[in-house]
């Protein structure tokens with residue numbers, strides 16, 4: 001069994017069941033404050049001098065940029081200096097939220113040329129991640145780059161090269177990889193809680209207009225308040241100003257990456273972190289545009305099937321991913337890791353382990369045999385498998401994150417910790433591309449109606 005130490009597993013099971021065969025279902029609070037979590041920020045108790053302050057800027061102050069900035073500023077010793085955005089209303093809002101002292105600009109290069117800015121949060125639409133990310137690294141800035149790391153497969157290696165060459169901290173913003181909840185699943189998996197893994201299923205469903213990316217348009221949106229040409233840059237076709245494309249960019253392949261780049265990517269990064277996996281070697285997807293026919297050119301339902309090859313950290317297994325933006329049951333998101341002896345589910349902030357061993361006695365199906373043969377069969381069966389109290393019901397255990405736990409705060413703590421102490425981040429550019437790669441290939445498979453083979457080690461289409 002790969003990655004499976006029999007002693008660890010026995011210890012874990014003992015702990016899990018407390019020695020009883022049928023365990024009850026106690027809920028164990030997960031403790032925020034594991035090493036590296038924001039509650040244990042290494043410099044939290046230290047006095048931070050002006051010289052030690054990390055000065056940041058945010059490029060792209062939309063929904064995520066503002067959220068990321070607010071989170072980053074909760075870390076001691078971090079100061080916001082500037083923001084760049086292409087819609088004037090967001091620059092006004094940034095001053096309302098973060099104070100009049102910050103610089104606001106439409107031109108992000110004015111931020112990159114400032115010597116007093118150490119790090120940038122990059123939260124523009126996906127099509128500009130590689131352009132701005134690479135320029136920022138070249139300008140000597142640490143970069144917290146929102147997911148997906150890149151918009152196109154071809155951009156992945158350039159971003160990795162730029163991050164390596166700069167020697168600056170580069171973290172991709174899939175915050176789940178810093179979550180204490182995912183850390184618990186990783187610990188359980190490694191302790192052998194479910195035996196040998198064979199299948200994972202993950203879903204991320206929604207049932208609202210906002211969830212399906214029909215974001216509100218500001219009443220003053222116009223070519224005067226929006227810098228349309230900078231938005232297109234040389235990364236998207238030159239077309240006339242279109243507020244829908246600017247404010248609802250996710251709905252168009254020219255700027256976004258569909259449900260796969262937007263949401264599958266979180267699922268890939270989460271499970272790669274848990275399994276120490278480099279990714280799948282075969283990708284196939286299907287789906288369709290079922291409901292949100294608002295001019296978008298991406299599907300609103302997508303299902304993916306992925307083959308993961310055996311590696312040192314996990315056996316070969318199959319994965320299914322699903323996003324459904326028209327989920328009449330109300331939506332929701334969850335993971336299920338299935339192994340020979342049990343399953344781990346992750347729903348919201350709760351991890352549940354459920355274990356059921358395969359019975360030794362195989363059971364029988366003899367009702368179609370003549371009566372005499374049934375009797376003969378049963379006699380030898382009962383002799384071979386005498387009735388023993390077996391673990392007949394699954395035993396269950398739950399772990400729960402503290403109320404209000406915020407994995408993004410831990411992810412930022414990890415980013416700034418790396419800048420201060422020169423430690424490794426959880427999600428560097430290679431990790432980021434190994435999550436973005438299969439997500440982007442999911443789109444390739446969908447649009448080209450083909451199966452895509454991927455080399456997860458070399459990060460290349462085969």
Ligand SMILES: NC(=O)c1ccc[n+]([C@@H]2O[C@H](COP(=O)([O-])OP(=O)(O)OC[C@H]3O[C@@H](n4cnc5c(N)ncnc54)[C@H](O)[C@@H]3O)[C@@H](O)[C@H]2O)c1
Nearest residue numbers: 060061062063064065084085086087123124126146147173
């Ligand atoms: N980690 C997460 O959970 C998470 C959640 C949501 C979004 N995201 C990612 O964050 C990024 C932004 O998403 P969002 O929902 O905030 O979108 P958004 O449309 O709300 O914000 C994007 C902002 O970028 C600005 N922008 C565009 N081009 C720019 C440029 N050249 N210079 C400066 N600003 C520019 C736009 O004006 C807009 O305000 C996306 O890559 C998205 O995938 C991550």
